[in-house]
């Protein structure tokens with residue numbers, strides 16, 4: 001997944017790249033740490049750190065100081081281990097029985113939701129003579145993974161019986177912490193609290209199989225910013241580490257907290273740029289790109305950019321996108337192709353091949369945000385960031 005240095009330098013010669021500002025990443029993590037209470041932090045670096053590169057981001061997070069890393073799937077945990085990362089890593093999405101060997105071999109922790117999973121992990125761990133750390137997930141309303149609150153007591157007893165399973169955490173996931181209405185989140189948190197009461201002595205026939213701290217957690221970015229009670233003793237920020245927010249609801253909340261503590265705002269970590277490959281002067285009435293759906297209504301200068309939907313620039317953004325050239329916004333025109341797209345540079349009379357164009361991020365004093373693109377594409381910033389394709393080199397500043 002990470003090319004050898006010689007390949008990397010050739011890949012980096014591509015005109016279309018994303019720049020990753022690891023200083024901004026470190027700043028964001030430090031800022032979040034000053035905003036939360038005295039709790040542990042799990043930096044969520046799933047999906048290749050939301051497209052920013054899991055290994056460099058995990059390393060930057062470790063430099064600043066985190067207690068845990070969170071990944072979505074076991075393969076992402078293995079990638080971190082194979083790149084020398086020794087911090088605790090939680091596989092948030094859980095594992096299949098055929099992945100338990102890797103879990104043990106790479107000393108990863110997993111979320112756990114069922115007795116069947118517990119049995120599969122424990123028996124393989126016993127064979128290997130190892131202990132596996134698990135975090136029990138409680139489904140309080142996400143309806144995705146986890147044990148239902150009614151079944152929590154039984155699962156807990158069941159897991160406690162396996163001496164090769166170490167219960168290191170109990171957690172839930174918030175479904176709506178970034179939605180306007182806070183009530184669904186309050187209901188989830190109160191259900192989680194009631195579930196945790198079953199941990200109290202007396203409800204269990206045997207003591208919990210816990211060595212070291214028991215992490216109780218629920219907060220993603222929206223949770224930790226908006227519902228302080230969701231922080232428990234560990235928080236799991238993801239999107240905010242990359243300088244974006246889950247939804248506009250969080251913007252005033254974050255601004256208020258940042259100002260109250262005299263902190264600098266979060267900074268975007270990724271900047272997507274390319275260079276014009278050709279500029280043509282085309283007559284009024286000319287159709288451009290596939291399907292000829294866009295017909296220019298004046299004599300125009302049309303610039304070709306070497307990036308397209310194969311790079312993660314959604315085709316649904318066709319004719320609904322602006323890019324920055326010379327610090328000015330220009331319109332994307334015509335259907336976005338697999339490897340290219342077109343922009344109208346008529347207003348920039350000296351625009352020429354080789355010149356920088358920015359899809360999102362800063363150019364001079366101008367900026368196009370990931371949030372703006374998300375609105376245009378009718379999606380969320382997460383999807384814009386994760387979509388940036390594998391063939392777009394990441395350049396670390």
Ligand SMILES: *Cc1c(COP(=O)(O)O)cnc(C)c1O
Pocket residue numbers: 044046092173219220221222236237238239240246
């Ligand atoms: C993705 C994820 C997070 C991080 O969420 P953000 O909204 O990006 O902060 C936290 N916990 C779990 C279980 C996740 O899947």
